[in-house]
Amino acid sequence: MNDPCGMVFHKGQYHLYFQFNPDGLAWVRNISWGHAVSRDLVHWETLPVALTAPPPDFGYGTFTGSIVVDKHNSSGFCQSRDPADPSCLVALFTKQVEFSPTSKVQHQNMAWSNDDGETWSYYANNPVIDLKLDSFRDPKVFWFEPTQQWIMLVGVPKQFKIAFYSSTNLIDWTPISDFGTHGADGLVEWECPDMFQLPVNGNPDDVRWVLKVDMTLNNFGGSIGGRYFIGTFDGREFKPDFDIVDATNPWPEHGRDFLCSLAFEGAKDARARPIWLAWLNNWIYADRMPAMSFRGSASMPRTIELRSAPTGLSLVQTPWPGFDELVNSRRVYRSPAAQLAGLNAELERDADRFKACILDVVLCPASGAPADATMGLQIFHYPYHQEMLAADIRYSIANQTLTFQRGPYGIYELEHPMVKHYPATSRPTPVPLEEGELRLKIYIDFSSVEIFSADGRVGLSYVLLTDHDVKVPAVAASPGALEEVHIRAASLAPVFI
Numbered sequence: 050m051n052d053p054c055g056m057v058f059h060k061g062q063y064h065l066y067f068q069f070n071p072d073g074l075a076w077v078r079n080i081s082w083g084h085a086v087s088r089d090l091v092h093w094e095t096l097p098v099a100l101t102a103p104p105p106d107f108g109y110g111t112f113t114g115s116i117v118v119d120k121h122n123s124s125g126f127c128q129s130r131d132p133a134d135p136s137c138l139v140a141l142f143t144k145q146v147e148f149s150p151t152s153k154v155q156h157q158n159m160a161w162s163n164d165d166g167e168t169w170s171y172y173a174n175n176p177v178i179d180l181k182l183d184s185f186r187d188p189k190v191f192w193f194e195p196t197q198q199w200i201m202l203v204g205v206p207k208q209f210k211i212a213f214y215s216s217t218n219l220i221d222w223t224p225i226s227d228f229g230t231h232g233a234d235g236l237v238e239w240e241c242p243d244m245f246q247l248p249v250n251g252n253p254d255d256v257r258w259v260l261k262v263d264m265t266l267n268n269f270g271g272s273i274g275g276r277y278f279i280g281t282f283d284g285r286e287f288k289p290d291f292d293i294v295d296a297t298n299p300w301p302e303h304g305r306d307f308l309c310s311l312a313f314e315g316a317k318d319a320r321a322r323p324i325w326l327a328w329l330n331n332w333i334y335a336d337r338m339p340a341m342s343f344r345g346s347a348s349m350p351r352t353i354e355l356r357s358a359p360t361g362l363s364l365v366q367t368p369w370p371g372f373d374e375l376v377n378s379r380r381v382y383r384s385p386a387a388q389l390a391g392l393n394a395e396l397e398r399d400a401d402r403f404k405a406c407i408l409d410v411v412l413c414p415a416s417g418a419p420a421d422a423t424m425g426l427q428i429f430h431y432p433y434h435q436e437m438l439a440a441d442i443r444y445s446i447a448n449q450t451l452t453f454q455r456g457p458y459g460i461y462e463l464e465h466p467m468v469k470h471y472p473a474t475s476r477p478t479p480v481p482l483e484e485g486e487l488r489l490k491i492y493i494d495f496s497s498v499e500i501f502s503a504d505g506r507v508g509l510s511y512v513l514l515t516d517h518d519v520k521v522p523a524v525a526a527s528p529g530a531l532e533e534v535h536i537r538a539a540s541l542a543p544v545f546i
């Protein structure tokens with residue numbers, strides 16, 4: 050898979066559609082919408098491909114988009130026999146049509162489903178919006194109650210902007226505004242927009258509009274992920290609270306592999322928090338992964354909200370609590386710095402517990418730690434029975450920043466460009482100590498690691514390739530850095546359906 054798309058909560062089920070090549074592993078020109086459903090966001094059932102790229106239309110791709118519940122049959126295509134619920138599902142998505150190797154167009158299309166998202170009919174007069182652009186994609190649609198209109202956001206990647214449209218029937222769309230900049234700050238390609246209201250400081254009655262846009266940074270070699278803007282929306286225009294060319298516009302995620310996040314339409318938790326997830330991979334190397342059965346996965350779902358920080362409001366992610374149900378055993382490891390070797394030996398003996406696990410790690414720095422002191426957690430694997438570092442999560446006590454580095458990867462030769470980008474060290478991410486401690490919540494799965502810190506203000510998500518499933522965490526600290534360490538480890542039962 051690549052991007053999640055069309056995510057919607059409907060009749061008790063979360064529907065996750067995703068960019069998918071039904072015929073092979075890598076991204077090609079018949080990209081379709083794969084489909085999976087879940088009642089708890091933990092156990093998923095895969096359903097047949099939903100929106101296809103039918104032959105003979107070679108050079109056709111059903112790209113990213115969104116789904117809404119057309120509650121009152123505004124489209125006129127709902128055929129429900131239940132007068133109390135005349136709704137159906139409507140999808141708006143980008144179709145890419147290639148006329149020749151150098152000429153293509155991306156336009157917005159509409160389809161509807163009268164069987165709760167399993168099969169789809171295409172609107173006969175598609176496209177519904179066509180600007181004859183080669184780069185115009187990823188429509189996100191939502192209902193705006195105050196003006197009784199559907200609103201659509203579409204990325205105009207090469208113009209560094211998001212185009213806003215409104216409609217009353219999901220078919221006829223009127224342009225209403227643009228939001229964007231002009232490639233300032235080295236940013237290129239705006240894609241995969243999403244927009245929602247987030248509660249502030251846990252108050253469901255105090256909500257603010259947040260627009261998230263995925264951007265690639267041309268000085269960083271390719272896809273990076275989302276940036277977000279907090280502002281107001283009046284049904285026509287999104288106005289950010291701060292100047293949008295300000296280079297400090299924050300990233301919701303600091304890891305390499307969290308792209309095109311999307312929130313479930315129609316789903317909020319009891320505290321009015323939307324739930325989102327992303328593609329856990331990166332275009333720089335997605336097609337070159339040395340994996341034989343897949344090329345990418347979804348991240349864990351997380352709830353999102355805003356909380357006050359010294360620098361203003363910031364986006365906070367909380368990993369979906371449903372994973373706690375998979376815990377099959379818990380264990381606590383605790384050690385003063387002087388006995389780290391013993392603790393690490395104990396962790397190694399328990400290797401089987403860490404194939405999929407949740408680690409709550411607390412590292413207490415020593416008072417008077419040297420200025421260059423670092424401490425953190427390393428994850429090892431054992432290709433050919435040799436110990437090899439899979440991930441190095443390292444904290445600088447003086448700078449209060451966290452960095453993440455993978456690899457080198459062991460058993461397979463990494464191809465270009467993975468060989469360069471896979472082990473690249475992350476930018477140092479500011480993570481303040483909490484009550485003098487570094488607190489990390491780390492979710493390790495078979496081929497990923499998702500790290501949360503600073504109460505959810507920092508998220509670092511990464512693909513993690515290891516030999517078989519073996520993973521052994523170990524605490525690492527430079528001399529004089531650490532006073533003591535405390536790890537609560539919960540092993541997770543594998544979920545395969």
Ligand code: FRU
Binds near residue numbers: 112113186
């Ligand atoms: C982002 C993206 C989208 C596009 C899709 C195609 O990962 O490039 O902009 O719709 O992938 O698969």
